[in-house]
Amino acid sequence: MLRLKTGYYVLTLVLVAGFVANLHAAEKDQTAKEQKLLRHVVMFSFNDDATEDQITEIVKAFGELPKQIKTIHAYEWGTNNSPEGLNKTHTHCFLVTFKSEKDRDEYLPHPAHKEFVIKLKPILKDVTVIDYWASH
């Protein structure tokens, strides 16, 4: 009886694990198909007299936007460390990802984004922006 019970356990375990693994694989496949991503690349140069504190505050404020604007699908940023010297004075890069143009078009005039731009402008020297649908 004990052996039979153990048999049931093992069989159930194998079946459930297999089921979960299959579910997981199907989900990943689905994700890959659905995840055509719209990238919003933003590069900043700051005025020569902008202080470290002012720049840190801008980076922090940008980083708050994903919490305030629900259509932002992913967000990352960093400072330039390219050895090529082709950064056109830009020192900071932000990569904001959307799942649709509609989501991007909600972001741009969003009050939280507008407030961020007002904060940014006094120390902004230059900005470059490109949006693109990511192809592989």
Next chain:
Amino acid sequence: MLRLKTGYYVLTLVLVAGFVANLHAAEKDQTAKEQKLLRHVVMFSFNDDATEDQITEIVKAFGELPKQIKTIHAYEWGTNNSPEGLNKTHTHCFLVTFKSEKDRDEYLPHPAHKEFVIKLKPILKDVTVIDYWASH
């Protein structure tokens, strides 16, 4: 007895599902920690007399590099569709991802990359490049 057996099944199912879910969460966390990524953002403008065919050839040639240079971890590209008009004449954006600066530093002087740049130069009007370690 049947009810008891069913009880065992349900209990086993719940335990196994919980175990697998925990494993999965731990794995995701591990991945996030390990995957600190170095982004290499490249924007191109092409000469006004560059033909569609010439531009398509350059895009295709760039897309061959991940097959030729093993240190490229991920690659994507797209054409600008930002409504903001801040693209500084750049029309194409390429996002090349590395896992280390060493990997990036192997890419830059790689013969396949150099060959690509020789192909590109005759129709290249302007280029902007920023590399950054992605923070979230």
